[in-house]
Amino acid sequence: MVFFVNRLINSWVIVVELGRDPVTKKRRQQWQSIKGTKKDAEREMRVLLTSLETGTYLKPTKMTLGEYLERWLRDYVQTNVRPKTAEGYVNKINRHILPELGQIPLTDLKPSHIQEFYRLKLESGRVDGEGGLGPSTVNQMHRILSASLRHAVKWGLVGRNVAEAVDPPRIPRNEPHTLDSKDVNTLLEAIKGTPYHPVFHLAIYTGLRRSELLGLRWRDIDLDMATLSIVQTRMQLPGGKSFFQEPKTSKGRRQVALSPSSVLMLREYREQQELQSIMAGWVITPDSPVFCYEDGSPILPDTITHVFIKFARKVGLHGVRFHDLRHTHASLMLKQGIHPKVVSERMGHSTVSITLDVYSHVTPGIQQAAALAFEEVVQTA
Template sequence: MRGHIRKRGNSWVIVAYLGRDPQTGKRRYQWQSVKGNKKQAEKELTALLTRLENGIYIKPTKMTVEEYLEQWLQDYVSSNVRPRTREDYTSKVRLHIIPELGRVGLTELQPSHIQAFYRKKLESGRIDGKGGLSARTVLHLHRILSESLEHAMRWGYVGRNVARLVDPPRAIHKEMQTLNADEVHKLLDAFKGTIYYPITYLAIHTGLRRSELLGLRWRDVDLDMATLSVVQVLLTLNGGIVHFQEPKTHKSRRQVSLAPSVALELRKHKEDQQINYMMTGNQLTPDSLVFSHSDGAPILPSAVSHNFVKIARHIGLVGVRFHDLRHTHATLLLKDGIHPKVVQERLGHSNISMTLDTYSHVTPDMQRSAAQALEKVLSRERPFQGAN
C-alpha cells in the first residue's frame, strides 16, 4: 500500500492511497493532519498504512470533537451507564471538555491538544473562576475523555485513542482520618439527641457507605437474627432529586452481621421512629427507610455530611468526614486481629487486595503481631537454646 507525507504550514499531512472506488472508478485517499516534525509524520504514516493493510479503514470525517462527544453521550452514555454516572459524564463533557477541545476536528485531535487542556484546567479550570481544578478532578476528566475516544476507535471514527498517549496528572493521595475508641465515644455522645445519631452509630458499627445507609429499608434489617442486607443505595441527582438504585458491584450487595448491642439500638430507633411517624399521621411499613425525617421523607446525603462535619468540628475533630467512619470501622477491626477477608466482606470491597491496599497503614501492626504469634508457637514447641 502506497502513501506519502507533505508539509502544510506548521504541520504535516500524511496521505495513503486506497485504490480506485469499485463503483465510480475514482481514486480514493485517506489523509490525516499531524503536528510535529517530519519523523513523527513518517511514523504516523507507517501506522496508518499498517491499519489499512489490516483492514482497519477509518472513513474520513469532518466531525468535530464536540459533535462526536454529543453523539457519544446520546448513543452510548444515555443507555449504558447509571443515572448518577450519566449526569456526571454529561456535566464534565459539556462544562470542561467541549469548551476547550470541541472545535478541534475529531481526526485531528493530537496528544498536544489534550496535554495543553490538562495544564489549563490545573491552572484555571474552575467554573467559578477561582483557580484551577485538583489533580484528581483532571484525572477524572482524562478517564472520561479516554473512554469516549475508545468508543470512537471502535466505531471507526479514529484509528487510535490519542488520550492514551498523554500522561494525566497524578492525584495527590490524602491520608485518611480514623478515630480511636475514645474519639468514637466522644463523637457519639455529641450526636445523642439529634436525628443523625442513629445513622452515625450504625456507620461506625457496620462500615456501610453513606449511600448504603440512606438506602436501608426496614425490610432489609432482621433484628431477630441481628443482620442487615445492602440491596439498594440512595443517591441525589442535579436539583436534589432522590434516586434509588442497586449497588454498583456484586460484592457491594451483601449481608452484614450486627452485634447484639447494635441490634438493640436499632430496635429502640425503630420504636422512636414509629412514634414520630404516628405524630405526623404516617405509618411505618417494611418499605419505610431506616433513616428518614418524621414524615418519611429521605434524608439527603449532603445534609448528613454537612451536619456531621459541623458537630465533629465543634468537639475538636477537625477534618473528619462522615466517610471516615467507614475507615474507622475497618481500621479498628484490622488492628484487633480480625481477618482481612472478613473486613473485605463487611465493607463490600470487590477483592481482598483492595482492602489491604486501602488500609496498608495497619499492616505494619499486623506484621508485628504475626511475628510475635509465630515466636509464641515455636517457643512452646522447642525452647530457644542459643548458640553453643
C-alpha cells in the first residue's frame, strides 16, 4: 500500500509498504520525502513504484554530487584518463560545478538543476565576474557531468544519468583561420635566425600539432628517406610541468613525408645543434629532443604559443594562433588538389570525413575545379 503523509505546506513524504521481512517478520517500509506540490509527490510516487516493480529502485543516499565527484576523480579519472585531460576535469569541477551543484544529494539531482546551471554559466559564469562563459566551455562541463554520472549508474549509485536529459548549448561553427602563401613566407622570414625558426618551418610544411612537433626525437627523423614518425607527444600541464605520452589514436601514430626544403633545413639545423652542444658541453643522442635550446633543454609547448603570437603580431597577423599553421597546411594542400585521404593521413585524422568537415570552406573551390576539369576532358576528346 502507498500513501502520503502531509508534513509541511510544500513537503510530502511517500511511504511504501513492502510487507514483512521473511526472517524477522518485522514490518518493512520505504520512506521518501518530496519537496513541492502534491502533484510533484504523485509523479515521484509513480516513478518510485515503477522502479520497485522493475527491480531498479535505489535507496536514496546522503552522498552529495560533490562527494561523488571527488570519489570519481580518485577512483576512475586518476587511473584511466590522460593527465592533461584529468587536470581539465579537476579545474572545471572545482571552479564551476562544485560551487553550484556540489551540495545537491546525488539521488536528488535533476535535469532541471543542470539545465539551470548551464544557463547561469552562459550568462555570468566567468570566475572574474566579467560576463558569461562560451558555449564550448559549458559543453566541456556537460561532458564531465555526463561521464561522471554514467559511472554513477554503473556503480549502482543512481538509477539513470540525468545529464542525458539535458540539452547542452550549441557550439557555433567557426571556420579555421588560415594563411595564404604570401603570409606564410612573410612569417618565416620574420622568424629566420631565431631558435624557433626550425619548429615553425616544420609546423607549416607538415601540419603537425604543437605537441607532436615537440615530442620529436632525432631517432624519429630519417633525413635519407625524407620522413618523420610520430610516436609520442609532449604535453604541458597548467603548472608548467611537461611530460610525454603516446598519440591519442592509432591514426595519430603515423609517418609523414618531408619536403626537400624541410630536409635541407633539418640537416643544417642538426649541424648547428651539434656545434652548440659541443660548446655547451652536452651530447646529442638519438633520444635528444629535436627542438631545444643551446644548452639542450627542450622547448616547452606554452613557450611556442607565446613566441608565435609575438612574431605574428610583429608582421601584422593579429589573431593568428600557432595551431592555425596546421589549418594552413591542410587548406593549401586541398586547394592544390591533393586527395583528401592523403591530407587526412598527413594530419592524423581518424577518418577522411573529419578532414572534409573541418575544411569544408575549402571544398566548394575543389568541387568547382573538378567540374571545370571534367568539362575540359570531355570537350577536348
